[in-house]
Amino acid sequence: MEPARKRRISPVWEHFDLITPNKVRCLLCSRELGYNNNTSSMLRHYRALHENKEETGASPSHATRKQELNEALVSMIVKDTQPFTVVDDVGFRAFVSKLDPNYVIPTRQALKAMVEAKYELAKEKAKAKMETVVAVSLTSDMWTSINMDAYLAVTCHFVGENTKLSSVLLGVQAFPQSHTTENIARVKASLMEEWGITNKVTCMVTDGAPNMVACVRELKLRHHICIAHTLNLIVKKALDQQPVLSGIRAKARKLVGFFRSSTTAKLTQVQLHLGMANMKLMQEVETRWNSTDLMLQRLMEQREPVGAALAGLQHDVPFLTAEEFNIVGACLSLLSPFFDATVELSAEENVSASKVVPLVKMLEHTLPEEMTKPAPAAALEMGNQLIRQLREKLYTLQSMSIMSLATLLDPRFKVANWHCLDTSVMEAQKTQNVTADATGGPALPI
Incomplete structure (x- = not known):
């Protein structure tokens, strides 16, 4: 007598019978399979030989x-x-x-x-x-994964239906070959040809790496360096060149790592005891200066519970001194406008080229104003470095016609004072017939 059919637990039993404790038979082709208290072999058999055939004859x-x-x-x-x-x-x-x-x-x-x-x-x-778009702009970047694999990404931006800003990722490709200008240009040219936009590109935005800049030159395209990336370099250089602040950041990283690794529960208990919300500490990321801002800002906010938690633990992790916290507070005040500018330039829903001139003006006005406030020497030194870097890296942007025209064409800045623009820019505007937003706008008539 055959054993009773196995109680249905998996749907696959609809197609198999248990004929011995260690063997099943397929009801569709009568093939016998070994059985060891799991349905893996039955599922593989059904999917390989019968699944598609059953779907063909299945009810609608x-x-x-x-x-x-x-x-x-x-x-x-x-x-x-x-x-x-x-x-x-x-x-x-x-x-x-x-x-x-x-x-x-x-x-x-x-x-x-x-x-x-x-x-x-x-x-x-x-x-x-x-295919219906008249003009596009491109943004491109290269990076290396944690496995040391290089990738190249190219994104296309254009104004679509109802004047809505649209973006399409043309490709993220593994890039095992050497990062030469010729190799990068060849891959980008291939992508543009594949998507049918070779003659529609009005501008390409990249970082300031020499091979990326030379690549755009070889492709004979208008080029612009990413402003958010430039701001990142400006602030990182100012942070790295201040020895006192570098030491504070090193202590902060060690402190955050200590709490994130094993003692988060202790910090949470102290926060609850003090009636504060549970807020985790944030670690600095080497490539993003705003992560430094967020790390130090969170430490400032959680200064009391972190200090109390450390006092109740056996550790050799030094806490920031009162003087160091004063330096951090002053530096965060100086960095606040840069943080706001970075957030604004990183927005995805609106074009950002038209914001560049107003944001640079804001930085030029706000930073010296912040420098007039009493602050520790280390913070003032960092502020002076920021001013020097700002003038060196971004001063010429205000005299570029593409940036000024983008600002003037943006409805959000219609009240802008034309007289604040450089005379050379005004002359360029009189003769310029078209312009393009460096991060996504197509050519627009003036």
């Missing part, structure tokens, strides 16, 4: 339901940046089974194919949209 409602679930799964993978291996995770499979026991989760290979098909469909739609 069943096929539609499966298609909807597949699309929802693909959307989750794309939006949440999930790995394809999630479909093999035991917890995920159990969760999906509870939601719909009849849904057979696609294999990793099938899921990858569906994601690639969705990408191709989205790419074709984006290409069709860009």
Whole structure:
């Protein structure tokens, strides 16, 4: 007598019978498989030989339901940046089974194919949209991952329907070859040709790396250096060249690392005892100066609970002195306008080239004003360095016609005083027929 059919727990039992304690038979092709108290081999067999055939003969409602679930799964993978291996995770499979026991989760290979098909469909739609665009601008950057793999990214910006600023990522490509001007230019030219925008590019924005600058020159495109990146370099240089502040930052990094590694619970208890909100300390990131600002700002805010937590712990981590906190406070006041400018320039919903001249003017006005306030010598030295760097790196921007014209054409700055513009810029505007926003706007008639 055959053993009773295994109680259904996994939907795959709809297609198999348990014929011995260690063997099952497929009801669709009568093939026998080994069984060891799990359904992995049964699922592989069903997916490899029968899944597609069953879908062909499935009822319209069943096929539609499966298609909807597949699309929802693909959307989750794309939006949440999930790995394809999630479909093999035991917890995920159990969760999906509870939601719909009849849904057979696609294999990793099938899921990858569906994601690639969705990408191709989205790419074709984006290409069709860009065919109607008259002019575009590009932003490009290169970086190295934690695994030391280099990547090149190019993003296209344009004004689409209803004068709405739109952006399309043309590609993020692994870049194993040497980072020479010729190699970078070749990849960018290939992307522009693939997307049909070779003759539509009005400007390309990059960082100030020599190979990136030379690349744009070789492509014979108008070039502009990213202002947010320039601000980052200005502030980082001012921070790094101040020995006292460098020492304070080193102590702060060690302090934050100490709490983030093992004693967060102690800090949380002290914050609750003092009636303060639970706020974690923030660590500095080497490549982003605003992370330094955030780290020091959070330490200033949590000065009392951090000091109390340290007092109750066995440690050799030095806390900042009162004098060092005074230096930090003064430096944060000087850096505040730079932080605001960085946030404003990093906005994605609006163009930013038109903001450059007003923001530079704001920095030129605010920084000397802050310098008149009493402050420790280390903070004043950093402030003087900021002023020197600001004049050296950004002073010429105000005499560039593309920046001034972008500001004048922006409806937010219609009340701007024309007389504050340089005379040479005014002359350039009289003869200039078109202009382009350096971060996304197409050529516009004046």
